[in-house]
Amino acid sequence: MAGLFALAGVFVAGAFAMRLLRQFHERRRPHALAWGGSLLLYAVGMAALTAGLWLGWSSPAYAVYWFTGALVTVPLLAVGELHLLAPTYSRWWWAVASAVMMVAVAAVVVSRFDAAALSSATADGGIPLGADVLAGQPAYAALQPLTLTGTVIVVVGTVWSAVRRRRPAVLLIALGVVIAASSSAFVRNDLDALVPVALTSGVAIMYAGFRATVANRGPLSARAGTHPT
Template identity: 30%
Template structure:
């Protein structure tokens, strides 16, 4: 199950991401691009979980997992919400952040090298600066932006914004359950991706 559930989460998230990106081409909505990229990051992180569970964790799998799960998912989610709220500055800021995150994920030293089948803890292998601080900034700011925009619009679009808030909560629970293994957290990833997608579509 520690392989199958992350793989299923990757497939579900990737399918929903592709649907959002398809809609973005038709509607020319930049928020759908950011939201689609966020769900695609969910998919990539889940794929890394399946990789680690099936073949054992190594530095490569961890870099993929940390980049997409630790650095990008929440930041892209928040950027999409800000773009939906017509905060145009969100686009250049998130592009700079994504470039910085990719550079950090590729270049940051991992010490000691990662082995085994348990999900690695970033605190055990990465220095606080820059990798863990950058993840903290991206996750806090992205989550705060997504929840704030949803709360502000809750009265006007209660269903869509309520689904987004529920999706953010499910993602947070899944992240907290990562210590229980890849399977447990992946169930919440599937739930979070589905709720977020439904919320994004309902808010249009």
């Protein structure tokens, strides 16, 4: 069942990513490109999670899962939020995105993955804990600075946008991010079956918030190209 939830997350995140990238193609909004890239990586991470649950965990599968899900998805969402909050600094935000990607790639490439922890999770049909697989490794050390900072920016930024623009539907995006982030707590507490549920539910709620916000803009806002938050 957990694998099915993870697979569903692939399609939800993929659909969300395509919607955002199409918006970027039509309106050239930088935040849509950052968010679209983030959700595309989210879909890749869910695919790696599906493969790990159904086929077993290998170092390459966990590397993809960790890189996309733990290290870069939330920071890229934060970059998109920064584009909305301070669009005049767009070049700086893209520089931040590039730096995050380079740090994350380097951290994963130089890290060693504990084969015993991966094998144990495979035997149990669960999800390996990052602290076990990457204990003392750069890929684990990068988790808190990247993800915690990104989560704060996204949540605070979306709440502020919802209040300032009087669009309560935007709060669903923040709620979705928080729910998806709760998946790490489930892994730490041996509630692996709830991880795909949280990840898929989180991205589905984010997508619902995005769609509701766009739908509520009205024809005048749509013609003006007003962004969704």
